[in-house]
Amino acid sequence: MAPAADRKGYWGPTTSTLDWCEENYAVTWYIAEFWNTVSNLIMIIPPIFGAIQSIRDGLEKRYIASYLALTVVGMGSWCFHMTLKYEMQLLDELPMIYSCCIFVYCMFECFKAKNSVNYHLLFTLILFSLIVTTVYLKVKEPVFHQVMYGVLVFTLVVRSIYIVTWVYPWLRGLGYTSLGIFLLGFLFWNIDNIFCESLSLYTRTLYLRYRPKVKFLFGIWPVILFEPLRKH
Known part of the structure; x- marks a missing residue:
């Protein structure tokens, strides 16, 4: 919940179902949550370079899609925190689901033949995305989105642990370091919300x-x- 000292700004009254701890329009009249907004640059610029490098290296389209999906999430999050409008919130939260589905597809297809397509997994993930989108637009409950996103993240974590433990054990250090950083961020996110x-x-x-x-x-x-x- 945002602090009580929030001000009015360029984008008008808040219509999003979530308002974070950072005070609104404290830095500039044009951006509701300044620091939550500009921090999204880390999810916009580096993935663009990653997509470009993937194209240069001739990697499969699913990896290029992963980088671009992360960029879309960053741009949606930028718009959400800048405006605190419900439409922009959807532009942030729904791409989180879609991008995670792309990541799940990549993680389960990383051992397959190059340029092959797993149509069964692809159909399942598309159906999951459609169901989550339809239900979320109907109920407008942030907890539902967070649970569905958590299911995808849990799937990614379990698959990653399997890969670095049994398939590529020399990547174990990198894998567990990445997991630790992710969990640390999740901890700070909860501390920020609760306190x-x-x-x-x-x-x-x-x-x-x-x-x-x-x-x-x-x-x-x-x-x-x-x-x-x-x-x-």
């Missing part, structure tokens, strides 16, 4: 107490991030 009000109050108090020193040591960026909070 939003406490963290926001603590951050304001800490900043106001050490404001002169912070501004002297780190320049303008802490001021851009926290200065709007002084009025609240």
Whole structure:
């Protein structure tokens, strides 16, 4: 839940079913959640280069699709956090389901002959995506989306553990490091959701107490991030 000090901004009232902990329009009138928005660049720019490199290396289309799907998720998330509109929320959340389905397909087809197509798995994943989309548009319940997304992620994790344990054991370190980073991000995400009000109050108090020193040591960026909070 977003803090009570949220302001009005360029995109008008929030219509999304979710509003995150970052205060709305605290940095600029044109972006609802500034830091949640710009942080999506990591999901937009690198995957584009990955897709380009995949084309140059002659990799199969499913790998190119994976990179492009991740880019679409990043762009949708950018639009969602920038506007906090329900339509943009769908542009973020539904591609999360679709991209994970692409990842699942890649993970289960990574040992097959090049350029082969598993039509049974493809049909199953497309059907799953259609069902999730239809139900989610009907019920508009974020928990449903999170559970369906969790099912796909769990499938990816189990398949990845199998691959790095039994098929490519020399990738075990990379695989478990990636899993650890993912779980750490999931932990921080939950901490941010559960302790939003406490963290926001603590951050304001800490900043106001050490404001002169912070501004002297780190320049303008802490001021851009926290200065709007002084009025609240």
